[in-house]
Amino acid sequence: xxxxxxxxxxxxxxxxxxxxxxxxxxxxxxxxxxxxxxxxxxxxxxxxxxxxxxxxxxxxxxxxxxxxxxxxxxxxxxxxxxxxxxxxxxxxxxxxxxxxxxxxxxxxxxxxxxxxxxxxxxxxxxxxxxxxxxxxxxxxxxxxxxxxxxxxxxxxxxxxxxxxxxxxxxxxxxxxxxxxxxxxxxxxxxxxxxxxxxxxxxxxxxxxxxxxxxxxxxxxxxxxxxxxxxxxxxxxxxxxxxxxxxxxxxxxxxxxxxxxxxxxxxxxxxxxxxxxxxxxxxxxxxxxxxxxxxxxxxxxxxxxxxxxxxxxxxxxxxxxxxxxxxxxxxxxxxxxxxxxxxxxxxxxxxxxxxxxxxxxxxxxxxxxxxxxxxxxxxxxxxxxxxxxxxxxxxxxxxxxxxxxxx
Numbered sequence: 001x002x003x004x005x006x007x008x009x010x011x012x013x014x015x016x017x018x019x020x021x022x023x024x025x026x027x028x029x030x031x032x033x034x035x036x037x038x039x040x041x042x043x044x045x046x047x048x049x050x051x052x053x054x055x056x057x058x059x060x061x062x063x064x065x066x067x068x069x070x071x072x073x074x075x076x077x078x079x080x081x082x083x084x085x086x087x088x089x090x091x092x093x094x095x096x097x098x099x100x101x102x103x104x105x106x107x108x109x110x111x112x113x114x115x116x117x118x119x120x121x122x123x124x125x126x127x128x129x130x131x132x133x134x135x136x137x138x139x140x141x142x143x144x145x146x147x148x149x150x151x152x153x154x155x156x157x158x159x160x161x162x163x164x165x166x167x168x169x170x171x172x173x174x175x176x177x178x179x180x181x182x183x184x185x186x187x188x189x190x191x192x193x194x195x196x197x198x199x200x201x202x203x204x205x206x207x208x209x210x211x212x213x214x215x216x217x218x219x220x221x222x223x224x225x226x227x228x229x230x231x232x233x234x235x236x237x238x239x240x241x242x243x244x245x246x247x248x249x250x251x252x253x254x255x256x257x258x259x260x261x262x263x264x265x266x267x268x269x270x271x272x273x274x275x276x277x278x279x280x281x282x283x284x285x286x287x288x289x290x291x292x293x294x295x296x297x298x299x300x301x302x303x304x305x306x307x308x309x310x311x312x313x314x315x316x317x318x319x320x321x322x323x324x325x326x327x328x329x330x331x332x333x334x335x336x337x338x339x340x341x342x343x344x345x346x347x348x349x350x351x352x353x354x355x356x357x358x359x360x361x362x363x364x365x366x367x368x369x370x371x372x373x374x375x376x377x378x379x380x381x382x383x384x385x386x387x388x389x390x391x392x393x394x395x396x397x398x399x400x401x402x403x404x405x406x
Contacts, residue, residue: 056402057086060395063388064089070262070269070365070386071099072395075288076403077379080296084403085288091259091385093269101288103259104244105383106274108361110368111284114232115213116154116312116329118220120304121235127223130154137219140194147202150219153212154328155316159198160211163189163278166196174263174272174364182275185250189214189278206316206324210281213329217280228279229253240297242290250277255285259385261365269386272365282363288381295372295379313357313374330357334371334393342397349400351376360393369393371400378404 057074064071071089075082087099122128134145134153152158167188168180189211199207217228224231229247237245244256262269276282286294297303312328325333334356335343350356350373358371368383369392380400382392 053402054086057084057399060398060402061086061088064384064386068093068269070259070384072382072384072388072392073099073101073103073105073259073288074396074399075101075292075379075381076399077292077295077381078404079377080299082292084399087288089386091257093260093262093271097257099259099385100257102244103257104246104255104285104287105259105368105385106248106261106282106361106363106366107284107286107368107383108282108363108366109210110359110361110370111280111282112213113329113359114236114284115216115220115228115280116327117236117303118228118231119150119154119216120308120312120328122220122223124304124308128219134158134215137222138190138215142194142197144198144202150216151316152202153216155206155324155326156208156212157203157206157316157318157324158209158212159200159202159204159207160193160209160215161196161199162209163192163211163214166192174265178272178275178364183277184275185277186214186218186279190218203319205318205322206326208326210278213281214278215280220280227251232284236294236303237290240290240293240302242286242293245284245286245290247279248274248277248283248285249279252277256287258285259383262386263365264387274363274366282361288383291370291381295381298372299377313355327357329359330372331359332357334358337393339394342394345397345401349373349376349378349380349397349404358393360391362387362391367391369396371396 058065061072065088069089071087073087074085076084085101087101089099091097091099091103123130128150130151131149134148135141138145148158167184168177171177171180193211220231221228227249229249229251232247246253246255248255261272261274263272298309313330313332314327315323315325315332316327317323325331347354353375355374356371357374361368365386367387370379370381372379380396382396384392
């Protein structure tokens with residue numbers, strides 16, 4: 001979620017549906033801006049005109065809507081319909097290529113919802129169980145692994161230490177951290193875990209850990225007999241028409257129209273290239289166009305049953321029954337992170353029931369946020385290739401209040 005501070009904390013934040021491109025499919029409802037920036041401006045939502053609110057939304061992203069600046073991609077969905085989408089700034093500062101709805105961003109920890117979906121697909125096929133123990137899949141791990149279930153991994157209640165701290169515990173700068181983390185693989189994480197000790201007893205509490213989701217992606221590969229990337233491509237990306245979404249692993253696949261990441265260094269933007277080869281906790285690159293298709297699929301039984309999706313959107317619990325505010329790859333409670341203004345904004349968007357799931361994804365230059373309101377069926381996505389202030393969660397909630405307050 002929103003974080004500031006020293007590099008270690010900053011860096012660790014880590015029915016057949018048709019496949020229209022956002023601008024193409026809704027050409028009657030959207031009109032394109034001029035060449036200054038690539039964007040899509042809403043014309044109509046039913047009989048209501050949203051264009052007059054455009055300047056208010058622009059104000060939320062005003063710091064990015066300037067020359068020679070990285071930017072953001074915004075998407076707002078209301079009951080499977082795009083009601084607002086707009087892009088700001090540049091995907092490539094050298095070529096001046098603008099951000100568009102088919103620009104690829106690194107999702108960072110938003111990738112975890114896809115890892116959870118892979119596990120859910122295999123569970124529904126009877127090929128694994130959420131109550132399977134870690135030792136079944138990795139007998140080389142110490143005896144503590146017999147206490148950890150896949151459910152513990154999904155809920156971040158396993159007690160596994162985070163591998164980011166191991167591989168780069170002493171990094172004090174972005175460049176040092178990047179060198180330390182370059183080409184780190186799932187296999188390297190597992191090798192380290194063989195000699196590691198849990199941070200706490202399994203199920204005793206909740207502590208966000210990227211390690212657990214790396215291990216989950218390895219289990220998906222073992223059970224399916226495919227690489228994690230190939231499994232998601234065959235079972236999620238291709239069926240949904242997500243043509244420009246990839247898992248970046250040791251095969252180093254091409255990333256379509258990549259938004260390069262940019263970091264502030266000595267009062268100038270420095271390009272930052274994603275260095276990791278791990279999967280499960282992150283590793284996925286995607287676009288607004290593709291995430292629109294993903295969001296619509298989550299409202300159907302196209303991938304898994306409603307009962308399984310309901311479980312994913314329900315908080316796990318510690319052994320003493322305490323809610324952990326996290327389901328399967330989704331936060332079910334972001335209240336600990338909110339500013340004073342945000343609770344009212346969430347009520348405006350989500351209604352009195354205010355059932356929602358959300359997740360942030362940030363790593364160095366990339367900073368993203370998605371929130372889905374389950375009763376009003378509204379979704380807001382903000383992806384950025386520069387770690388601006390405020391972050392995408394605050395901006396997303398501000399946009400939601402602007403668009404849904406009337």
